[in-house]
Amino acid sequence: VGASSDPTSLANRNFTKPPIDLGYHGKIYPIGYTGGEIFGLKIYPSLGEVPGPVDHVICSIPAEATPQLMRECVAKGVKVVHIFSSGFSETGKEEGLQLEQELVGIAREGGIRIIGPNCIGIYCPSWGMAFAGSITRESGRVGYFSQSGGNSRELTDMALVRGIRFSKVISFGNAADLDEVDYLEYFSQDKETEIIAIYIEGAKRGREFLSLLKETTPRKPVVIVKGGGTDAGERAVSFHTGALAGSDKVWDALCRQTGAVRAYSMEEMADLILAFSLKPPIPGVRAGIVSLGGGAGVQATDDCERAGLLVPQFPTEIQRELRKAIPQAGTSVSNPLDSSPFVAWDPPQFLETIRIVAACDQIDLVIVHIPVDLGFYRSSGPKAVMGQVKAAVKASETCDKPIALVLRASGSRQSSNVVLEAERECQRAGVPIYPSVSHAASAIAKGTQYYRSRRD
Amino acid sequence: VGASSDPTSLANRNFTKPPIDLGYHGKIYPIGYTGGEIFGLKIYPSLGEVPGPVDHVICSIPAEATPQLMRECVAKGVKVVHIFSSGFSETGKEEGLQLEQELVGIAREGGIRIIGPNCIGIYCPSWGMAFAGSITRESGRVGYFSQSGGNSRELTDMALVRGIRFSKVISFGNAADLDEVDYLEYFSQDKETEIIAIYIEGAKRGREFLSLLKETTPRKPVVIVKGGGTDAGERAVSFHTGALAGSDKVWDALCRQTGAVRAYSMEEMADLILAFSLKPPIPGVRAGIVSLGGGAGVQATDDCERAGLLVPQFPTEIQRELRKAIPQAGTSVSNPLDSSPFVAWDPPQFLETIRIVAACDQIDLVIVHIPVDLGFYRSSGPKAVMGQVKAAVKASETCDKPIALVLRASGSRQSSNVVLEAERECQRAGVPIYPSVSHAASAIAKGTQYYRSRRD
Numbered sequence: 001v002g003a004s005s006d007p008t009s010l011a012n013r014n015f016t017k018p019p020i021d022l023g024y025h026g027k028i029y030p031i032g033y034t035g036g037e038i039f040g041l042k043i044y045p046s047l048g049e050v051p052g053p054v055d056h057v058i059c060s061i062p063a064e065a066t067p068q069l070m071r072e073c074v075a076k077g078v079k080v081v082h083i084f085s086s087g088f089s090e091t092g093k094e095e096g097l098q099l100e101q102e103l104v105g106i107a108r109e110g111g112i113r114i115i116g117p118n119c120i121g122i123y124c125p126s127w128g129m130a131f132a133g134s135i136t137r138e139s140g141r142v143g144y145f146s147q148s149g150g151n152s153r154e155l156t157d158m159a160l161v162r163g164i165r166f167s168k169v170i171s172f173g174n175a176a177d178l179d180e181v182d183y184l185e186y187f188s189q190d191k192e193t194e195i196i197a198i199y200i201e202g203a204k205r206g207r208e209f210l211s212l213l214k215e216t217t218p219r220k221p222v223v224i225v226k227g228g229g230t231d232a233g234e235r236a237v238s239f240h241t242g243a244l245a246g247s248d249k250v251w252d253a254l255c256r257q258t259g260a261v262r263a264y265s266m267e268e269m270a271d272l273i274l275a276f277s278l279k280p281p282i283p284g285v286r287a288g289i290v291s292l293g294g295g296a297g298v299q300a301t302d303d304c305e306r307a308g309l310l311v312p313q314f315p316t317e318i319q320r321e322l323r324k325a326i327p328q329a330g331t332s333v334s335n336p337l338d339s340s341p342f343v344a345w346d347p348p349q350f351l352e353t354i355r356i357v358a359a360c361d362q363i364d365l366v367i368v369h370i371p372v373d374l375g376f377y378r379s380s381g382p383k384a385v386m387g388q389v390k391a392a393v394k395a396s397e398t399c400d401k402p403i404a405l406v407l408r409a410s411g412s413r414q415s416s417n418v419v420l421e422a423e424r425e426c427q428r429a430g431v432p433i434y435p436s437v438s439h440a441a442s443a444i445a446k447g448t449q450y451y452r453s454r455r456d
Numbered sequence: 457v458g459a460s461s462d463p464t465s466l467a468n469r470n471f472t473k474p475p476i477d478l479g480y481h482g483k484i485y486p487i488g489y490t491g492g493e494i495f496g497l498k499i500y501p502s503l504g505e506v507p508g509p510v511d512h513v514i515c516s517i518p519a520e521a522t523p524q525l526m527r528e529c530v531a532k533g534v535k536v537v538h539i540f541s542s543g544f545s546e547t548g549k550e551e552g553l554q555l556e557q558e559l560v561g562i563a564r565e566g567g568i569r570i571i572g573p574n575c576i577g578i579y580c581p582s583w584g585m586a587f588a589g590s591i592t593r594e595s596g597r598v599g600y601f602s603q604s605g606g607n608s609r610e611l612t613d614m615a616l617v618r619g620i621r622f623s624k625v626i627s628f629g630n631a632a633d634l635d636e637v638d639y640l641e642y643f644s645q646d647k648e649t650e651i652i653a654i655y656i657e658g659a660k661r662g663r664e665f666l667s668l669l670k671e672t673t674p675r676k677p678v679v680i681v682k683g684g685g686t687d688a689g690e691r692a693v694s695f696h697t698g699a700l701a702g703s704d705k706v707w708d709a710l711c712r713q714t715g716a717v718r719a720y721s722m723e724e725m726a727d728l729i730l731a732f733s734l735k736p737p738i739p740g741v742r743a744g745i746v747s748l749g750g751g752a753g754v755q756a757t758d759d760c761e762r763a764g765l766l767v768p769q770f771p772t773e774i775q776r777e778l779r780k781a782i783p784q785a786g787t788s789v790s791n792p793l794d795s796s797p798f799v800a801w802d803p804p805q806f807l808e809t810i811r812i813v814a815a816c817d818q819i820d821l822v823i824v825h826i827p828v829d830l831g832f833y834r835s836s837g838p839k840a841v842m843g844q845v846k847a848a849v850k851a852s853e854t855c856d857k858p859i860a861l862v863l864r865a866s867g868s869r870q871s872s873n874v875v876l877e878a879e880r881e882c883q884r885a886g887v888p889i890y891p892s893v894s895h896a897a898s899a900i901a902k903g904t905q906y907y908r909s910r911r912d
Binding site for chain 2: 090134146147148149150151153154157158160161162199201225227228229230231232233235236237264265266267292293294295296297298299301302303304305306310311312313332334335336371373374376408410411412413415416417419420436438
């Protein structure tokens, strides 16, 4: 509702086009007072005039007009209304709050559930629902609900590039009706969802949220970014979704008590989702590092230890085997392993090196650290780097320890292109790629904490 | 020395070609027993046979052969020898150590200074020296010396993409002769150098290094990444450059006592260099945030406060002015400012918004936060984002507060391309770009600490 014959309008770009592009599994009825056509579909002047039944309504009209629409939805037998419109309780003004309450009143009486208001709704690839164009149809095992529309898009965009796929993403805004407890309950039971990610600014039903979290985390890892943890952030929240934010300490305690994992940015959320995607689940904190260059290895080791991973020395027999695989002088066969350029850029040798490290029983996981731009100093350039990536993927397929890749790139066009190519290669194999050892190590260390507390 | 007629050899790729590409300001004599030609230059079979005087020798031959070469250098009147070769004290073996001492003995007796061994030497764009191909000729104000060749390349590559330019970069490896004190002394006095960056694994002359740092920091900011601060990292260092690493605590104390700024990764080093490039120097910690989207603003505020910046509310008169510039509902005119899409993607309005925030006397600096991929949901796509970037650059030219840009990008090809275009735009204007608010805020907060301690 709010469609028009202008294909560039906000409502059409955000809501009419994406489900068409994604192959929505039901019927789509654009509704707008202009009438006419859009993307080959007839525009109905009102909801009442739509011929068949309507389950789900997306509302993109001014706030003042929403109560009238809600009444029409009741009359039509609609089940769920997603309200994109803003201008409700988040304004902090009395009129906005009253309008929101009026809306909820009509919906409850008519047996309708509300998503929002002030949110962008649902992305469900398997059903062909989306809040954005050019988004993948591939479904995955991450369920994500976010109180911010921008942050739901930000994590989705970033995660898709990094090979993460979603079961469903829900942006839920002011949570006037359906709230954090309802969404958590859904994802907790949803068979498609194995990992749950949450961006939340404030809980409406704190106690129930806590007990449901406690019940969920033994089965599925839950990662939470809490917006407005600081004082000024809390003030910012009051202008955004109008939620009562609650301090950082409260949310730390909540995560500790429930076994949820706290992240501090969308980027860290993606890092953690990748850590929870590692196969097999990370058994412990002892990392074997396969690196290239002494300085990079030193830095990688510091990053691991600062994040809470251990970098134990390799036993003598492993060092002896490695020395056979890496006969060149000037390299270290201890942990971190400084594989020489001759080894790193020779895929079979690099594969063999990773295998030897992975087979070491002092090691729980392997971090393969690839400095992308260094590869460019070699005549074979990007090919040399992709050879390393493919060797690491191959190693992950044949060994029983989780392998995480780190691709350090300068951000130049050439390096960014190689990273994207590597992402595609690794996504197929389910091997995570991190932009730095420090990102990888922090996420993996938090991941092991989760598994440990689950075992306890 | 170590050149051959094979253009793909390591010595030629690393050392013969780069200065030719960069327009070296003197004569280049490739030397190698093969004779013949390389890149149009005659290869001399030995140093003695070079017709003119030789100031600087780059040595890329096996370690065992270096003492003989050093004697030839003495005979030829060479001033400096940069030894790329490894196989010296960093091996941890007695033979390696003895070879290094022999080399230093010959050099000292003959009045020669050594850079290295086990390092890639000098990048000096103004003189046309380089350790890598496809590197810019543009000179800058950052002097960088690094005990790791890989890390000297990594920071250089990454920093160049981010608009940072160098006076000189020196990779100095084992520091057998010239060491951290010599290089710091040089950069401390070098007129081209205004900011000093250091990657160090262990100090040979700790006391002198400390007192020289103390003397330098009141005039030039010094940023230090210490490799091997953790226990396992220290062990890794012993395999790399053979340095005695020293613990994290010792280096924390050193930085506190001397006013040097400590960073923990190459990326943070680049972040800090950009913070010290802000014009005018950051006067205080009160940040005004211009963002797009409520959730992004909330996150930006949390990131700032966690890093030690403040996000004070705007006074009523500023809010009133902003409300005039941003009449649309659903946006916040408090700090963080949630500029609506209508404002953000309209360059003159966006410029006006930044100007109003910058003029607020409760604010020391402005952080302009641009979610890149959000711009793509608009039909004008990349153009909308570049409009924001250009408005921010224009604002920085006309207002007297430092402005830092944050470009949040998913890493998709389209978003990476826009970031690169923005980097070029901003480099010309000297406006720094950060990949996240948390990167920007940490670097700026550390920067203000430096300026505060300098004032005290």
